[in-house]
Amino acid sequence: MKLDEQAGAMKRDWDDRAKENAKWYINTVRRDQSDDEFDATGLPEVRNFVLNDPVLNRRGDFGTQRLLEIGCGIGRMTKHLAGHFAEVHGTDVSGEMIEQARIRLGNFGNVHLHETSGVDFQALPSNYFDTIFSVYVFQHVPSVDIIHANIRDAVRVLKPGGLFKFQTCSITAEEYAKMEKDTWTGASFTEEEIRRAARDNGVHLVSFLGLGTQYCWTILQKPEITSENSTSDIKPGIIFYGRSDKPDEKSIPITGDYAFLTIVIDGPEPKTLDANNVILELDGKNHMPCYVGWVGGNFEAALGGADRSDIERLTQINIGIPRGCVSGQSRIRIGLLDGEFSEPFTLDLIAPPPVAPRINLINNAVDGGIDIYSSGEKSVFRVFANAMDETATPETVRVLLGDRELIPESVSFVPANGVHMTLARMPEGSLPGDSTVRLRFHDRLSDPFPLRILRVECGGPAPL
Structure with a gap:
């Protein structure tokens, strides 16, 4: 499929998702989210991915910088970025997402929103942005060619010396390679592709971390205009x-x-x-x-x-x-x-020490939300974890809910995320409140993962 055809599919699919339930498709924690709940989830991610990044901080005071957010959706992180950067531009392939973002962010004078083609940023000037940032976007792009096209034009609009931090899916498992790629299950951007993107665009590859996972982070830097000569003849x-x-x-x-x-x-x-x-x-x-x-x-x-x-x-x-x-x-x-x-x-x-499982997400088995109840259909929950292998089965895995040990209903590998999923059910008599979940795999025990158990009332589920 040609680039413009792929981009057209991206635009149609994400317009449809935005019309159906933009908040859910952007932040799949719960289908019904208020604006405050939805926006609150963006703040810790802005802190972790941008404000506290030691490499991005090398550029100096964010308050004097221009930032471009690729794939801003309806502005979940954009509004928080606007409080720290002098000027924030958000782009999205979906015009419907951008329209909703304009309504939600209309009071932010330093925010500028743009619908794009999905392959470039034609409306934006060259050498303009100090920082470019993208997360949860390229993992939904159906081909590496589309990702390369976005990187190429992002480099154009980046200032000399500017930094471009982006996240891609980098799962290399054979099961994932066999899956058909679309606008949800995107292409895997491997180490070879990352290195190629830097070389082809004449930028410095500062770092990449998370190869083989759904969340691989790359940082590129556009070279400064300098008279520095090659130092390859200087001995390190x-x-x-x-x-x-x-x-x-x-x-x-x-x-x-x-x-x-x-x-x-x-x-x-x-x-x-x-x-x-x-x-x-x-x-x-x-x-x-x-x-x-x-x-x-x-x-x-x-x-x-x-x-x-x-x-x-x-x-x-x-x-x-x-x-x-x-x-x-x-x-x-x-x-x-x-x-x-x-x-x-x-x-x-x-020789390496034994590696314990690492829980990265717990959600219910009905709609994938994080609302998990003490009883009823949403009392069946899924625990997603790294650092498990093909020996992970209901016989070798146990779920520790507080001080109770549960036998899983199933344990399986999820190629789309590169993790193992353990399915368990709340035991009878479970009480609502704050608890923790641990996984024991063979003799290795994960760190505790916080879980809030909600109560079910006569009229249906209700929060604490």
Whole structure:
């Protein structure tokens, strides 16, 4: 199908969804949501995804910046972004979504809304935005070609030095690859596609995180206009290294959540480096990193960043331990594409600790809302979790509801989300109120996940 035909299908389908129930299709927590309930769910996401992002914060004061939100819907996050940025532009392929957004956000003088073609941003000027942001949008796009088209024109409207943060589906499971892609179950944007998008558009690949999941985040930076020359002939020097989440830990697991190595280097000019031109050589084989940029977080503190005059001359490099590595000592070097390599150092790779399930969502089995009741049809609930495998069955999984242990009715893998789903039912005598849910998979226990159990009254379900 041609790009314009795909874009036409996107426009028709999302117009229909907006007319039917825009709030539900944007925020699938409950079919009936008031404006206040709907808008309230956007605030923590704006904080987590934008305001508290350490890379986006490198651009300075948000209050002086222009931001573009791709796929704004009816403005769930737009209204919160408007309180922090000087100027906010929201775009959406659905004209119906934009019309509803205009009604809801009419009192915001710094918000500008645009219906787009779905493949570009023709109405917007070049080199205009400091920050571009998109979440829960490209995961519903039916082809990687449409995603690439959006990235290409987003780069056009981004200022030199500006940052573009976006989320895509990156599930690579065979079951997902076999599914027909449409305007709901979108194409998988793999690591290869991410790297290609940066190369083809001449931008720096700062980072990507979440490969293989529904929520893969990428940050691109448009190069600043500078006279900096290539520094590929300058030999990198390794200043510091450690486990990415814990700088003082020098032994890295070969798999799992902690199988990430961070290396801090000096030498090459940081503005010339990105995740497409830095190489990690591990035992003679070359691998590409998932982050190349500013030194931040725990590593800035570990290096005494506040007291170092050279912190801006250093570059932080994060890389996941490649598949197939075995425990033991490995020889590591950092180099540049077609350039110099650092002196080697020896890294201890260790067997991974057991990984517990991670619950990321609980909803009811009727309409997928988060309203779960003590009895009735919506007392059947689904627990979605990562870090489980093909051995997950009703025999190997238990649901712990408060201090009660439940045997699941079923456990299955969900290709569209890349997670396992455990189906359970509220036991008789369950009381409304706040509780917690844990999953036990074999001998591994998840962290507790909060659950509010609602009560059922004679006239039907009612909130607490």
